[in-house]
């Protein structure tokens with residue numbers, strides 16, 4: 001269970017990006033976070049693993065107070081939380097396999113990565129992670145030679161090397177076309193279903209949230225505007241979240 005209590009983030013310039021957010025997210029839930037650009041989606045995700053320091057409030061994960069964690073504790077916590085980014089954040093000139101192996105840093109001796117030597121069992125693990133996202137045949141390609149959707153699947157395989165209990169995905173498909181978006185989202189869905197990984201995923205399109213999430217959280221100007229089932233976002237709700245002029249775009 002992830003418990004977020006009265007979370008507020010005020011950036012150094014005085015801007016309040018999150019305003020008193022409280023949420024309880026049970027283990028194994030697939031949660032979509034939606035809202036206009038600037039509504040606070042990234043700030044919320046980044047507060048959870050403290051890439052951004054919360055100003056007020058508490059974040060408790062399975063009994064551990066993340067907000068009060070020491071640097072050492074934070075390192076342990078971050079091992080169990082995978083991050084997936086919009087821009088994939090791969091080392092483009094390295095092979096797919098090397099990129100996935102980088103997900104094990106923090107677990108294995110850093111000398112291995114300096115020498116670009118990894119024990120066979122680590123390579124097997126990386127290959128298995130690539131198989132999970134249907135891309136093992138690309139293991140020895142350069143990351144830069146892959147399409148955007150394939151690169152994002154490598155990004156997901158890399159986080160699998162941490163054995164994550166939770167994944168924070170910040171607009172993982174925002175750089176991809178609609179068809180490719182589904183090819184990435186379906187793997188997040190698979191990992192949620194088969195491994196029970198809790199997924200918090202910010203998305204631009206409500207249709208994607210409807211297709212993949214069990215619960216939608218909508219932010220507006222840093223406030224919690226909606227928290228409920230995807231099917232309960234009707235036309236009125238949609239306009240409350242996105243504004244009167246917004247039109248819903250379906251993504252097929």
Ligand SMILES: Nc1ncnc2c1ncn2[C@@H]1O[C@H](COP(=O)(O)OP(=O)(O)OP(=O)(O)O)[C@@H](O)[C@H]1O
Nearest residue numbers: 011012013015017036037038039040041042043044
């Ligand atoms: N380091 C910072 N310093 C000051 N203000 C910031 C900082 N980072 C973000 N903000 C502001 O906080 C608000 C929320 O930003 P955030 O990146 O969380 O929004 P978002 O919902 O992820 O937007 P997008 O959909 O564009 O990614 C924005 O108004 C942004 O300008």
Ligand SMILES: [Mg+2]
Nearest residue numbers: 041042043170
């Ligand atoms: Mg963002």
